Amino acid sequence: MSKDIKIRKGLNINLKGEADKTLSKAPRSRTFAIRPQDFHLVTPKMTLKEGAKVQAGDTIFHSKSNEDIKFVSPVSGTLSEIERGAKRVITKITIEGDQQDTYKDFGIINPDSMKPEEIKSHLLSSGCWPFIKQRPYAVVANPQSTPKAIFVSGYSTGPLVADLDFTLKGKENELQAALTALSKLTEGKVHVCIGKSGASPLDGLKDVTIHKISGPHPAGNVGTQIAKIDPVNKGEVVWTVNAQDLVIIGELILTGRFNAERVIALSGSSVKAPKYYTTKIGAEVATFIYDSGLSEDNSRVISGDVLSGTQISPKAHLGFYDNTVTVIPEGDDYEFFGWNKPIFNKISPSRALTFSWMMPKKKYDLNTNTNGEHRAFVVTGNYEEVFPLDIYPLQILKACMVKDLDQMEALGMYEVAPEDFSLTEFICVSKQPHQQIIREGLDLMYKEIG
Structure with missing residues (x-):
């Protein structure tokens, strides 16, 4: 039986350039x-x-x-x-x-009849272990630890990200094999979150607890789901796995091959024909970007989504964990009196001279302009409106900046990752790099506390 979760705090960023539900095979990367x-x-x-x-x-x-x-x-x-x-x-x-891949044979296994240590050894030797991350610290999981639970988010809410219901379609056997194997690695439950509306390939699988989730972004972030289902306290560990990575793990179990195939969404207002491509981890993004074509030359290519992805060159390669490539206009122009006139073409949680709150379903063509400059924190109370975790976002950011480990622990640093602060960074009037601040705070805790 599924459990429903409704997220009330957040902000949907509706952008133009959503990928059409058509799948093409990307040209082979050199x-x-x-x-x-x-x-x-x-x-x-x-x-x-x-x-x-x-x-x-x-x-x-x-x-x-x-x-x-x-x-x-x-x-x-x-x-x-x-x-x-x-x-x-x-x-x-x-x-x-090579023009055609040859695969190392790791052997077909049956996770139902295997012990946890045997499954761990198989995932480690085959290179599938890096797909498993842990909280606290948002790093590759420590195989010597035992998580209290494992989380998989099958619900995508970020701007222009890949629709997991579409990318996972037809992969039920691989998903089931991977989830059965993962269920042996925890004494707790494997929690899988899917959208409340829609037909997810993850729905109805065994050895998992299904949660149907709804609400604005970041409802699809695994950190939000952990906070609502089984928060991480001091001394506890949970593991997370991306839904598409389950397919690679499952194929390893069923065929004995490490097949790094990935379905990615090429999206963004600068793409002429945004759609889905089948490619491989680490492929050149130019192989599918120029296949779809760009509507303008002065664009920014992002491996990942616009909130937490990494800026790359069009000749660079797809990130290991990314299933989205976004291309949007570069914001290197100056807007005259942009701060002192009514704004109709941008998204803002504020109602001061902005009108996006009146048109929640309107789609915007935003560029990378930050619309302001870096300054000291301005206390507005806006962070709490888009931050669904039971944490004080401004206070934890300041604790990280002053390297106060006791305050960081007390404020809930063990359950956060940089991506959980992508929305607060987006609306920040002070233009502070929230995700970088959290990442540096987590690194400090890892070094000092372990």
Whole structure:
């Protein structure tokens, strides 16, 4: 039996350029890349050298602090370049892909008859473990820990993000296999949240507790769902897995292959024909961006959504966890008297000279302009209107800025991740980098408390 959850606080950002529900196969990328920065706080240690031949699923590097956590190649080909930055830190590993992938065989398994440690060992050796993240700290999960619960969000509410009901369609067998395996790794429940209206492929699966959720963004964020279902307290750990990553885990279980295939939504007002593409993790985004075409040259490409994604070059590669690529106009122009006139073409939670609250379903063509400059925090009370967690957002941000660990603990730092503050950052009149502040606060706690 499902449990209904209604989120009341939040803000829907309706943008033009939503991806049409049509699926195309992206042209084969010439190169694929893995960026260690996608795996926060993981220090990579290479197991292969430049020029090495790899199959899809071969280990490229592992975590320096835990050799069991392996990161594998998404395709078969040749490891063509190991790019390093300051202090010789590895910033990108590039693989020149073959025309046709060959796969390392990890063997078919039956999670119903396996012990938790055997499932863990299989996920670790195959490179699927990095798909599992943990809270606190929003990092790759520690395989030595046992979570009190595991959470999967099958409901997407962010602006222009991929519709999970569409991208997961027809993948019920893989989803079931992955969820059955994950259910063996916790003494608690596997919580799966889906939209209250709609037909989710996740609905009706066994070994999980289904929650039907409704409300404005960030209702689809897994952090919001954790807070409403089973909040994280000091000393507790929960794991999270992206819904599309379940498909890769499930295919590994059913076929023995690490198939890094991903359905991504190419969206945004700068795209001529926004739609869905089938591609691989780490593929060049240019392969599908230029297939759909851009309506204007001066655009920003974002791997992820507009609130929490990463700005990349059109010639760069898809992020490891991303299932959306958004392209919107670059906001590098100056708006004369923009601060002192009625605003009809922007979204704002304020009613001072703004009118978006009168047209909640209107779609906007926004650019990247911040519409203001960085300044000290202005106390407006607006953060609380869009922040559904039972936490004081302004106070926890200030505690992070002054590095007050006791206050950070007391205010609920263990249950948050940077993405939970993407909306407060969007409406911030002070233009403070909320997500960066939270990330630095979590890193400090990880270093000092562990």
